[in-house]
Amino acid sequence: MNSKWLWPSIIAVLLIAIWLYLPPGIDPVAVPADSDSIARGEYLVKAGGCISCHEGSEGEGGLSGSAAVESPFGTFYASNITPDPETGIGNWSGEDFIAALRHGRRPDGSFYYPAFPYRAYKGLSEEEILDIAAYLQSQPAISHSVAPHELPAWVGRWQMLGWNLLADWKEPGREMNDDPEIARGEHLVRNLGHCSECHSPRDALGIIQYRDEFKGGEIPDGHVEAIDAEALNSWTEEDLALFFLIGMKQDGEFVGGKMEPVIEHNTSQLTDADREAMAAFFKRGLPASP
Structure with missing residues (x-):
């Protein structure tokens, strides 16, 4: 490559990477609290397999998490998805739920690891996601801190940017x-x-x-x-x-x-x-x- 194009190329790649890393823009939306949304959400939580992974360990109950998901890349622990504001999802907005289930993004904008099946959940409608949110936020809050993932030092959330792009490229259209x-x-x-x-x-x-x-x-x-x-x-x-x-x-x-x-x-x-x-x-x- 001609040396005069080296730095412009590097800067362009960095700008594209930063743009791709930015959290998706999602319009503010409230989590519904009506009984119909909660009932639909309960059914969707069951259909979505949430309980199998997020069910609390003995003595904790609810969907307080901690189940281990072992993989070649380390051990991941299912999160607390009860509405506890400190250890769970009590502070999540509607946008946070959409970002998580559709885009694999945490409330702080960083990436989830794909042990959380957001690539499958991206096919959910916004209404389905908000109904799920309505049900989860209606449940008893359980204060329970889940253990951090046990991962090798070379595995990081920032790598999920490239991983998701590659997974998008490999996934067929249907x-x-x-x-x-x-x-x-x-x-x-x-x-x-x-x-x-x-x-x-x-x-x-x-x-x-x-x-x-x-x-x-x-x-x-x-x-x-x-x-x-x-x-x-x-x-x-x-x-x-x-x-x-x-x-x-x-x-x-x-x-x-x-x-x-x-x-x-x-x-x-x-x-x-x-x-x-x-x-x-x-x-x-x-x-x-x-």
């Missing part, structure tokens, strides 16, 4: 399915339920390999089963809907491990119609096995 039942199921599976986060393989940087979505994933203490079209080839939609209700597989065995609380707190709490929509997405909305 069109809404014309079948409203399948479209509803896809929203429950890909966005609220964020099933891809555990059931898909990841590359060396921890980014989902979307070409192999639902083909199974790896966790530090084991393998996560595949739930793609091939793996579910012999399952009927009725089998899947029943599995989402009681956690029973085709062979009569009941699911265990990390999937057990997902059934208990998430899928079993949904309406029959929503469980059937999820089953429809897996059976009719995914590409057929080759």
